[in-house]
Amino acid sequence: MLCCTIELKSVTASFRNPEFQNFHKSFPLPPPTALIGLAGAALGLSPRMAQDFLDTNQFQAGVSGKGEGMTRDLWKYDRLTGTGSSIILREIYVNPHYRLVFGSDNHEAVEQLKAAFDSPVYALTLGQSDSLAKIVRTTLTDAVVEGQTLENTLVEGDIVPAILEQVLYGGTFSLSLSTSDPIAYQLPTRFNYKADYGMRTVSERKLFSFVGPQVTFQNRTFSGVQVGDVFVPLFKI
Template sequence: MKNFIIEIQCQTASFRNPDFQNFHKSLELPPPTTIIGLAGAALGYSPLRAQEFFDESEFEIGIYGTYLGKCKDTWKYNKGIRDMRLYDPGLDGSIIQKEFLIFSTFMIAFSCNNEEAIEQLYKAFSYPIYALTMGNSDSLASIKNIEKNLDITEADKIENCFVQGNVVNEVMSLAGSGNFGFSIYTKDTLTYDLPIRFEYENDYGRRTVSKIETYSLIGDQMKINYNLKGLLYKNNFIPLFSI
């Protein structure tokens, strides 16, 4: 299975937490749909075509990241106008509070058995067609390094990454059968139900969520009582999961 990792940096980033509405709290890592969109920008594809690209080949991805701080800012957005009239800022606009991650570094892994597809994506990130952004159109990102064909490894210590499924439930299930070799410490909500696929009207049209999966967002280092498959990059273990 061929693979590569991109190391990407940005001054600001924001990935909307679906559990919050009026206040746009950010996830601490880009979710899978953001990674699909990022790849689509590099390839020069529409959102629909980018999703189809990942559907056509069985990709695995991994997401690892850190940031220096957080801030909140007011954000003006426009509501969709469905009837035939001119835009009215008094009726169609609103102000919300939005949370941003500051000076972030993300390490995104891509792995696939389809050598043609993985090579196409590797070349796209080497020479992106569209500007790369992280969550917002004005959160410009730059690729600092790309490394390919890393060895697949396993680890039971994880931090600053996404893991597919509910890690706590899995750990406790194994503990119930006598496997107590774990340590978990967290202050924040660990598990999220995140959209991974959308139904599009057309290439750039309206979209609705068509598939949701559970992911665990790992912050501080924890030791779990089973091994995860992943890639090791600059001494950072990045778990892989199917997308």
């Protein structure tokens, strides 16, 4: 499998967790649908065409990274009913630095995606239109490796039970009400579209875990790509 790695930075990023209605809580990393959106923007494809492109070429993807801090912003929006406006709180990550990976056995498609990220058709944004992303570098690699250490990354499945198992191997574990603790979510991965840029409905969800502080597993490995000093686990997108 050939992989395209993309390192990018921004001043801000916000990826809304749809489980929260009156408060825009943000995921710490781009979820799968945001990764599809970034690839589509780089390629100049509509949301539906971007999803089809990754589906047709059976891409895997991965993302790791974090922001230097997090703040909350007051966001004013107009109500659909025409009854005025309202204000809600929105979480924003500051100075995020992410490593993305897209991999496929179709080398031509991977090379096409790399060329797109080198010269994107549309501006790349991280969850909101004013969170413009800057590409630091892109590379191609076929070095898919097995890793045991996860940190500030997204992994498919519920990783919390596997972390609890580390206690049996002499490791330490603590659980608190902190957003840095591993948390699993059923995230949308596919949409049904009425038109290329039309209304959409969720057609598929998968269980993913956001992993914060470093965890090293004694009895489990993850397939992924080493991007500099960062290991990025892969999942089917």
